[in-house]
Amino acid sequence: VQYQAGNNAAMATLFAWYGKQYGEVGGQHVDVSIFETQMASINGRLGSLVQYQYNGGLSKRTQPGSRGYPMGHYKCKDGYVQVNGGGVRGWPLTVKMLGLQSLENDPRFAPPDGQLNPESKEEFERTIWEPWLMERTANQVMEECQKYEIFAVAVSTVDQVMNNNPQFDFRGFFVDVDHPQAGRLRYPGAPIYNNNGWWQPLKPAPLLGEHNQAILEARPSTREKDASQGHWINDPERPPSTSTNTGFPPQDGNIKPKLPLEGIRIIDVTLYFAGPYATMFLGDLGAEVIRVEPRHFIPTGGRGSSAFPTKEAEEKAASSQYPNRDPGERPWNRVAGRNDYLRNKYSITSDMSSPEGKEVFRKLAESSDVLVVNLVPG
Template sequence: MADKAAQGPLSGIRVIDLTSVVFGPYATQIMADMGAEVIKVEPPAGDNTRWITAGPAPGMGGIYVNVNRGKRGVMLDLRQDGDRETLRRLIATADVFIHSMRGSAIAKLGFGYEAVRALRPDIVYTNCYGYSRRGPESDKPAYDDTIQAECGIPHVQGLMNGEPGYVATIMADKVAGLHALYATMMALFHRERTGGRGKGEGQEVEVTMFEAMSSFMLVEHANGAMFSPPTTPAHYHRAVEHNRRPYRTSDGYVAALVYNDKHWSAFMAAIGPSWASEEFSTLEKRAQQIGRVYELLGETFLTRTTQEWLDILGALHIPCARLQSTDALFDNAQLNAIGFFEEVETPQGQVRMPGVPTWFSATPGKVRGPAPMLGQDNQTVLAELESVAPAMVSESK
C-alpha cells in the first residue's frame, strides 16, 4: 500500500507528450502528478509558454513551470531523420501518444495514428485540436481567445455587462485539457478491459477546444433553445443578469447566494427587510424576476459590513465568501490546512506549486518534480532507449 501511495494511480504508464502551450500540457501535467512517466518532446525553439510569463531563469516562465512539472524533457528536431527515428523508438515503449499539432502537420511528419499504431498496436493516441477533423474548420488554428469568442462567452458576458468581453482566465485551454485527460484515461481503461498492455485494444482519441467548450457552455445556456420549437433564447437568464455580481457592503464586498426557498426563508426571518413579501416567496417567483431580486438584495447588503454579513450568513448556512485576490490563495487557510501547496526544489530555487486537487486513499497523486529545462533529459532517455528499444529501420529505407 505504501508503495502504491508513493507511485500514484498511473504508475507504470508512459506518455509521449508532443503538446504545447496549455491545452495538452495541462492534461499531461495531471497524468504526471498521478504517477505517469511523461516525456515531453519539444522542438529546438521550445514550448512557447517558456517565454510568455516571468520566471527565475530564461525559458522557465511561470505557466510553463506549472503545467510541465514532473515531466522529463527531450528536445527533438522532427525535421531531421535521426530525431524522427528517436521518436519512433520512444513510441514503441509508450502507452500514450498525445499531440497538439494540426492534423496535416503531424501526418506530414509521419506520426499520424496509423503510423504510430504500426509501432505500438495497443497505444492510446490522443489528438488535441482546435476543431474536429470531421468538420469544415478541421485545420483552422485556435487559441483561447478565439474559442471563447466562437463558443459564446463574450456574448453572454455582454448580456451581463453591456459589452462583450472575455473571462479573465484561459478557460478554453483548461476545460479542453480536462477533456483530453478523461478521454485518454477512458481509452486506457478500455485497453485494460480488453487485455491490458500488449494485448488490449488501443485506439485513436480526438479532443477539440471548440467542441469541448460548446458542450461546456451549453450545459446551462442551451436552456429552452434545446426544445422544438425553442421556448427561450440560448442563455440562462440568472447567469447573465447584470445585477448578478458580488454585493457591495458598507466597507467592501461579499459574495452570497440567497437562492433556494430554505435559504430565502431563513434570510427573510433573520433580516426582515421592508420589501419582503409574498411576491418573492418561492424560487419560481424569484426566478421570473431575478433582476429585481438581485437589486433589492444589493440595497440590503449595503447596510452592514462584510464581516457582519459573513457572520449572519454563516450562521444561517447560506453560501457566502469574502472576495479574495488570486494572490490571497497562497495564504488561504483551507488550502494550507490540507497541504495543497507543495514546495519543489528546482535548479532555479524553491517553487511553491499549486498541488493536486483530488484525493485518493490508496494511491494519492503529488507534484513529482520540477519542469524540465529544454532538452535536459536527452542523454538519459536516449541511453535508456538503447537497452529497451532497438534501433528501427530508418525512413530512408
C-alpha cells in the first residue's frame, strides 16, 4: 500500500514539474491520498469497482485452477513453480508440451466444461502433471513452458534471487555499494533498463547529518536582498506579496485546465495490466494515446475471453464482468476488466501481420512521439 502510494506521489511530482517546465501549466499543489491510490490500483480493485457498477456483483476469491488447469503453484524436483497453463488458451499448449495432443479434445479435460471440473483437475494433476513436474527442476519447468508460450516462473528463495538469477545478472540489476558503516553489500539497482545510462549508480545512504556543511554552504544567503522591493528576504518590515498567482487553476467551470502531457501522441501496443495501466496514466495526464488492436481475434490479455461468452453462462458464474451479466453482441466493448484502464484512449484496429497493416502502423509511428510495447518479441 505504501509503495503504491509512493510511486503515485513520485509520478505526480514529476509530471507537475514537467507541466510547469514545458507545458505552461504553472505551479501545482500535489495532494496524494493513499486510499485513492489503492482504489485505482490495477491489482483487482479498479476492475472490481467498475464491475460492481456494471452489475452490483461483489468479487470473491477463487480457488487456484477454478478457471482451468494446470494453474497455480506446484511442487517440482527442487522447489516450486507457478504455472498458468489452463483454460481456452493454455490447455492446447500444455498438452502439446507434454506430448499428449490426444487429450486436447478429451471431454474429461477439454474446455470449457472439462477445465472447470474439479474431479478432472484432480485426475490430471495426480496422474500426469505432478509426476512430470517431479522429474524436472524449477528452471527446467520454466524454460520448457516458455518454449510453448505457457506462462510460468520458478519460485525463488531470497538467496536465489540475490545470488543465482541469470535475468537480473544479465540486466545488471544488483549493484555493489560501499557504506562507511555497513560495509560493501549488494543492493537492488535501477528498475528501468536503458541504453543511455541515465540512471546513475547508487550512492550509499548518508550518515546522519553527513552533508550539513555542504548543503548550508551551497544555499543562497538568507540575507540576500530582494531587488524588486528593496528589502531583505527575512526583514520583518518587508511588505506582504501582492502577487495573485496562487498556483491553482482558475475557478471557472467553463475553463478546461491544461494538462501536462497535452500535445504528445503515444502509440499503445500493450496487453494485460502493466502496459495498459502505464498508458492509462499518460492519457489521464493529457497525452493523446492511440491504442492499436487486432480486429480478427482477441489476444490473450486483450478485451476479455477469447471464447465468446453467453448470457446463460454469465448468469450462472460466480461473478461477471459484464453489465447486468449480459455480454451482448460485442462483449469486447463491455468487459469491466478492460474498460477500467482503457479510459482516455483512442482505438484503431489493424492486422499487423498484413503488408497493409504494417504500412498503416509505420505512418502512424511517423506522426507520433512515443511507442509503448510490452509484447513478447517474435
